Amino acid sequence: RSPTLRALRERIAGQLTAALPGHYRGDDLVFVADTRGDDPFDGVRLQVRGPHGRRDLGAQSGGMRAVFVVALFDLLDPGGGIIGLDEPETHLHPTSQxxxxxxxxxGPSQKIVATHAPDVIGEFEPDEIVVVRADDVVQPRRDFLDDDDKLLLHMWVRDRLEPLTAEHVVVVEGITDRVLLEHCADVTGRNLDTYGVVVLEAGGCREMPAWRRVFGEHGFQVPLTQLVDADAAAAIAREYGVRVADLPGRHVWVSHPDLEGEYVRALGADAVFDALAKGGFSRGELESMRRKRVDGELDEAEVARFCRIRANKTRAVLAVMPAIDAAAARRIASVQRLLDDVVRRAGGRPARVGLDDTMRHVM
Incomplete structure (x- = not known):
């Protein structure tokens, strides 16, 4: 009934409510003393009241104990000390992470946290993340991103953490570009994983400059290569302060007019039409092109227009991929040049990615 203990239980309950599903009250926590000794504080343990009665903290699951420990840190050290934690996400559901x-x-204390969990990293500001690589330690410059870029990074990092510790990052506009690029790399014997390369989808050409800031000299300092369509080249060139013709010197490669146009040229209109027919497009969807083919009027531009229609883009590239062998892949000019550039920058050798490459967060 001590007011001090009641206040402590309420504070602990508040921390647990913030960290765990459900709502905890001070009355759900009980301090139990070991009555066998003379000292009432000797052997004091904390019990948590649940649907099946009270259980000692030590009898909880490993994940639950970890949450309790983290929740108690700032209560035990309100003066603002420095606390180190190694992978606090272990055994926790992503929500609890x-x-x-x-x-x-x-909390008021400074924490140094070693983690591999995207759900943990995603809760902190980008300029509070320190990347520890096998031979380097990188922390971005404070406030190196604006609020929009920070939001973009927060959304992305929860899904994929690898780019921060990658040897090289390739940014493309969308999912179809990524699928085709990775396929061409595989069929030409340049599996990107072996070179430590991670491919990211920017979500459109307008987001390309943000990724340059994320991975650039003031950010996480990861070598960056970009692939864009011809209609985005001028804007990207302005961002870099160069002419469009000089973009390759900045490791920006341009598809003319886009990847749909390039893979149709690489295979030919008839081969792509056949691949689309085999790949699940209905006779009705292909009827217009079929008639032109019968009349001898089907050309590459017509097929490329069909493939780049928003509703067709992903289905089309998946249908066409089985027809793209090594020879055809090498005829997709922008992809070929990008892959040559990436391999050249890697020194022509697969990356040495250690198992101990670690993400650390410092605040």
Missing amino acids: RNVARLLAR
């Missing part, structure tokens, strides 16, 4: 990360971010 994010909640624990929020607790760590908001």
Whole structure:
């Protein structure tokens, strides 16, 4: 009934409510003393009241114990000390990982956290992340991103953490570009994973400059290569302060007019039409092109227009991929040049990616 203990239980309950599903009250926590000794504080343990009665903290699951420990850190050290944690996400559901990360971010103490969990990293500001690589340590410059770029990075990092520790990052406009690029790399014997290359989808050409800032000299300092359509080349060139013709010197490769146009040229109109027919497009969807083919009027431009229609883009590239062998892949000019550039920058050798490459967050 001590007011001090009641206040402590309420504070602990508040921390647990922030970190775990459900709502905890001070009355759900009980301090139990070991009555066998003379000292009432000797052997004191904390019990948590649940649907099946009270259980000692030590009897909880490993994940639950970890959450309790993290929740208690700032209560035990309100003076703002420095606390180190190694992979606090272990045994936790992703939801609890994010909640624990929020607790760590908001407390008065400074935390140094080693983690491989995207859900933990995603709760912190980009300029608070330190990347520890096999031979380098990188921390971005403070405020190197604006609010829009930070939002983009937060959304992305929860899904994929590899780019921050990659040997090389390739940014393309969308999913179809990524699928085709990775396929061409595989069939030409240049599997990107072996070179430590991660491919990211920018979500459109307008987002390309943001990724340059993320991975550039003031960001995470990862070698960057970009692939864009011809209609985006002028804007990207302005961003770099160069002419369009000089973009390859900045490791920006341009598809003319886009990848649909290039893979249709590489295979030919008839071969792509056949691949689309085999790949699940209905007779009705292909009827217009079929008639032109019968009349001898089907050309590459017509087929490329069909493939780049928004509703067709992904289905088309998946249908065409089985027809793209090594020879055809090498005829897709922008992809070929990009892959040559990436391999050349890697020194022509697969990357040495260690198992101990670690993400660390410092706040």
